[in-house]
Amino acid sequence: MNSTNTPFSVQTALASRVHRGNKNKEGTHINLKGFAIGNGLTNPKIQYAAYADYALDMKLISQSDHHNLNRDYEACQQSIKECSADGGEACASSYIVCNNIFQKIMNIAGNVNYYDVRKQCKGSLCYDFSNMEKFLNQKSVRKALGVGDIEFVSCSTAVYDAMQLDWMRNLEVVIPALLEDGIKMLIYAGEYDLICNQELTIFNMLFMYFTGNSKWVHEMEWSGQKDFVAASTFPFHVDNKEAGLMKNHGSLTFLKVHDAGHMVPMDQPKAALQMLQDWMQGKLGTPTGRTARQ
Template sequence: MAESELSPLLTRPVNGNVVVTRGKKAFLAKFAFGYVKLANKVDDHYFYWFFESRSSPDSDPFVLWLTGGPGSSSMFALLTENGPCTINPDLTTKFNPYSWNNNANMIWLDQPTGVGFSFGSPADKDYNETNVGENIYWFLQGFLELYPQFEGREFFITGESYGGHYVPAAAHYIWEANKAENQDSELSMINLQGIAIGNGLTNPVIQYAYYQDMNHNRYNITLLTDAAEGQMKVDSVECIRLTRECQLAPRNGTICKVAQECWTDKLIGPFFSANRNNYDIREWCNNSDPDAVCGENPAIKTYLNSVAVQKYLNIDDRAPVWNEDSDEVQSTFTIDGDWSMPFHDFVADLINDDLRVLIYAGDADLMCNWIGNRAWTLDLDWKGKGAFNAAEERAFIAHDPLLPNGSTSIDAGVVRSFENFAFVRVFDAGHMVPMNQPAVALDLINKFLANEAL
């Protein structure tokens, strides 16, 4: 299949085309996959999987999804969270009626260089968000050259976890490029309208102060002893100090590695004794067993590394073996100091220019918990800060988008919003909200993209 073609949706890629119906509605969509060679790099190739909207592809918005890490493949999210299908243990696929391409034209992208199926020359190695922003901009230029029908379409960047870095960095780069007076007239117009981040790490200095607070949760799960909770609060001061030092001099010796290790050892490590999944405290996890697999899906790796699937996807021979995470990318971004950097100021720039911003967080997640995410949104300096902070927190009532209007009302969380900025705490969800609450996540993103009240 040529990269510029859009083919019918395959729910079983190695077996043929399948049209899946729900009631009288057929959820047939077109898709494309392949590589875009980045014009700004030496020999860098980014792998994408794109799905047209199941509803109105000619008018629905154009949305990019970035999984975090750093170094995690967006193909994992596509096949376990918010993509058109999921993978069964027997490696067959299952149609996902709550895919985010129900009302949006969606790209899932493997980035930075070396993540998932993306690859480049040694000279193309990425180190930080400066690389991320520039690379995503040039990926989009290459993509829109292949599919010019999406140029000028309302465009949003979404992601989760370390996407709290990626998403603001990419959006800010595009925002600045759009404002440049000397922009090349031959470049495609990227009509950036907003960003959405789920359970993100965006402002470490603020967020690090709230890890011990997760010991008091709506699930009545004790995660720390009183002594351990008190010690974590003390240790958070040290981690914040180290993080500030890293931010001031990221390449000064090993300070950034030490700062990140402080987070790992003192703000995350103590929770292991509770034997809970740090990505979803509602799940039991035997953390004392080094071979325990908690929250992972080994079928995804088997599926994406199968000969048949890789042949179908035209995976380049130079691409790495697919892994959910790239240890090399994570190590590089940590040592370079990117992990500890703040990106809330980028968010403020976007909001102040009237772009829409949604921050949401599942409240069963420890890694990038909802309390810290709420804290940095309240701390954010922007033109509407006073009104946002004074706004009443109210119930977030979601509706199943696949059922008739008004037939469902889900007490899904708590929302605070003012004008173009919103924070949503999502109940009964961990680090990956679309996986745990697919109907709620789809309703939330649909309302955000349509600029409807939450």
């Protein structure tokens, strides 16, 4: 199961539900082997705290801006706690409070592409999805997918609105149970994405500074956490060139993709294809933490 670049980790919730259904023998058994998250929002408490750090690191804001945004995060953190406890309107309020941090960064940064900070934003989604939309709306493709006359759109406002109350929920909490039962998880992220940021800087392959996606993965509590955190980071090669940095232990693999923003498959299609093929074949791994063949 793979889902790239959703605003929050729908694939995590789906994988957890499928796994729970399998264990409880509900309905038809689904042979779930693994799931992948690409530049996703999984743990809002950690990832919203990383906005200011990432924006400062990318020189989008000043040190004084960073200080002010960290004060705003205190209100965001409290609202996330209330969302977790009460749900409903508390989650709607948390969405507004926390996304105010992102909006302030954008007001300072200007017309920067929040999906790829190296670029300017063009169009309503900052990426050109016209080729994909044209392909997926062909009658032959619709027929092959069994979707009838449903029109494919790159970003559905109906889906967005329906799932907005889930935006600020922490979906990391369901992942350890999947890892413990051997369900493979791949977290990959383009290094220039602001909206679901991650940054990983290596010093002598031992010390790391990381924000966003990297941070929640490293802080997630599971039986392999210590070994994963202690694992060395190795280059991910495509055509004998370094295309990213990765580390893994057991069922968990993390990969930072070079020269990519939010949409890794669009920015680095060859690297993305090899990454997914290697992962699905059990070949994506480091010398000390190579994933087992499935």
